[in-house]
Amino acid sequence: MLRDLLFPEESPRRSSLGRMVNQSTVLLMVSIGALILLLALLILFHQNSNATKGYLLRNLERERSQLLLEQEVLNMQVAKAQAMEKIENDRQVQTMIPVKNPRYTSNEAPVESQNPVNL
Numbered sequence: 001m002l003r004d005l006l007f008p009e010e011s012p013r014r015s016s017l018g019r020m021v022n023q024s025t026v027l028l029m030v031s032i033g034a035l036i037l038l039l040a041l042l043i044l045f046h047q048n049s050n051a052t053k054g055y056l057l058r059n060l061e062r063e064r065s066q067l068l069l070e071q072e073v074l075n076m077q078v079a080k081a082q083a084m085e086k087i088e089n090d091r092q093v094q095t096m097i098p099v100k101n102p103r104y105t106s107n108e109a110p111v112e113s114q115n116p117v118n119l
Contacts, residue, residue: 080086087093
């Protein structure tokens with residue numbers, strides 16, 4: 001039936017107006033159906049890519065939180081290594097010679113103004 005509507009047999013007489021309307025209606029319906037199917041497939045692929053990006057984003061956030069935790073642990077280890085008690089007990093620090101007659105500065109006048117340098 002669809003073949004008869006789309007491809008009528010060639011006859012010497014002219015096609016009737018009703019047959020041409022039927023053909024154009026069927027062609028229009030097929031075109032609209034094809035467009036709807038195409039748009040549905042495009043939406044499906046777009047939603048699939050969005051879902052995939054969501055999973056990737058969640059994995060990256062999980063990795064980021066693990067790396068931040070690892071960085072915090074490393075920062076604590078650095079702080080422990082730089083602790084004053086550990087530095088004071090270090091053999092190299094204990095062998096240093098103490099300073100004789102230390103000279104301290106005050107906040108009243110800058111150091112540059114106490115000892116001017118001639119250029």
